[in-house]
Amino acid sequence: MAGTKKHLSYENTEFSVFSLVLLGVLIWLFPMLDAVFLLLFLVVLASLLFRWRFPLAPEWMLIDCGLLCLVCIRLPEAALLLCLYILFFCTRGRWFLSLPFLVYAMALLQMPKILFVVFSFSLGVLLWLWKQERGMLQEETDRLRLQLHHADQEQLRLLSDYQDAQQLSRLEERDHIAQILHDSLGHELTAAHLSLKAQGTFLRKGELDKAMDSQQKIEMRLQSALEQLKLAVRQLDVAEREAQSRFDQLISAFEYPVEVSCKGDLDTVQPALAQVLYAGLKEALTNISKHAKPTKVTVLLDCTPTYVRLMVENDGILEQAPVHTGNGLRYMRRRVEAMGGSVAIQQDKTFRLIITLIRSQKELT
Template sequence: MVVVLTALNLFTVLAFTLLVPARPLEVPTLLPWQDPAQTAWRLGAALALMGVVVWAVRPGQRGAWEFALLILIGVAVVAWLSQNYLPFLALGLIPVVARYWMPLWAVLLIVLGLGALSVWWAQREPLQITFEIVLSQGPQGNTAWGALPTPAEYPNLSLAFFIFIGFLYSGYALLTLELLIREVRAREELERTRRELEQTSRQAGILEERQRLAREIHDTLAQGFASIVVQLEAAEMASENETSAAHYLEQARQAAREGLSEARRMVWALRPEILENTSLPEALQRLLQRWQQESGISAEFTLTGDPRPLHPELEVGLLRVAQEALTNIRKHARARHATLTLSYLDDLVLMDVQDDGVGLLPPTSGSFGLRSMRERVEALGGQMTVESEPGLGTTLAVSLPLYPQPSMQEVKTL
């Protein structure tokens, strides 16, 4: 819609500038559309302006340099129209700019004022040519400029022409801009609503998971600890009876084993959903594919070595580090391509995340994300290194020692 409306706007001005010669220093013999050079550069300028408008009305924040560039382009367009054509074409751009800061009713008053200004300018500097005179020249364009009738011979026609064009151009530009602004605001509102829904859904999911964990802890670990306390108190009260005290101590020991077993089961249950019923390489590949779709950055996954099941804590740790690294690339790297490599060695598992972005300044920046990843890796007995140079991208390397994966039978017997 933005492209279509912008093209219609520019087509209106382009058609006028192709049919009506600019105010020349010499007497012209051809209309602009009859001159290939004039036609080519006008078409090129119209296409360039269409690109600028579409870029200017895109959703998102604007930097200071973008505002400065837009102002510079606007001043250049107004100056060219004022120099080569009647000023009402340039003045017609005023509602376009004013609508960004003023309400619609105020801009409508500006349009009416521009119409009146066109009438005043018609009396101050008569129009050199009308559409009837232009079209009467025919395709040959061999009528001399000086031989054409002047608007002084047709004052009513000149006045009507100015009023009509002034109102038509200003009103059409305003209407089109209003449609553009509404579409851009609707897209921004849709994007803001989508982000809010995602945040709300994420918070609801976190709250629901916390409540579920609270119930699980209350029904398992809390009950087990309460049973241990009761059994130990009973053993203390029966300290004079060794048989009864030993019985209560054994009950407390059994409750502690069951509580530890429940804690282990909860650790297994807290595995990320993406790791459910799938291997770590498959989970990382799915993570990278989803990230590529969301970010628009090309990505590649590489697997080396012989894949095998790892301890759950290792798999969760590698997955979380990969998620954080990809998030950092999306937010800060301005990269065009990213690579995630997972390597299985005899006693180590390695993971590298590399991008071709702008790099880190400095490479050892102590941001919370990097610190969190490093602490997670070191807690698992591994190492993490970050290599980066400005403009040459960043490589994050993680190495973790392999230690045995506990089986459910081992969990039950703990």
């Protein structure tokens, strides 16, 4: 729609310029406007309107100009009508074709009509240059829009890949849990179940000694299964409770000193949320390393029962790159929003990045 409006704006301007030159020619010829001049004026006007309505090659207008030049031999003042053809050639980028007629008109006319012919030529050249510049700007705009479209598509693809990776990670985690439960509990519970059946058989036969012995085996199997379950839970708990150590390692490896303040236990946060926070912290520290020279970097982590918030702040704002230039921040915002969270950027005397994620009710229960 914007390109259409610009196109119409140029066409309207070109029509206005032609109307202006046409009015000037009419004013100059008005004192001598008899039947012959009026007929000639109308023929020239019809010729221009025909060429304007039907986009033929501009070179065909040479025939009309040649006929008008022959008429100018008998009516030299009619050379002023060549202004319209000169303007036509220039606006079509054929200014070199108008040069012979420009010289011819200047040879037949006198001052100040010669200035009007030169003015028409200059005006046509300016219109053509404006059209060329407008075309280049339009091409550049289309190219940038295409790049932006491709960038958006790439972001969507990366976000989709990230979500697929998350889903795969969850499936692998479930498979890992299932394998642990099968290996640790399956054997013991199966043996307890068989012992329970055997105890029922012994009781029906009245073999109480064997039934008591089977009961002891059942209790031993169930006790062992309970211990295996606790061991599996501890293994899973150790595997999941690595978020805080990963955060600490990332901060300790940063090239600038970091002041850390942590409220709550990050290891109690859902692993998927902890991973998003870790990626956000990594992106924030990477941007500080690239674009800032801070004297102080602060990381605040607040884990509450309802939400978890991460704030990364640095005072290297004077050399901070513009916020809109980084793809990393856009990707991070997409990931956070996909998890139902939000990203806020505050830029004043310091640069702050704030990530807020809502903890799910399922996690809290």
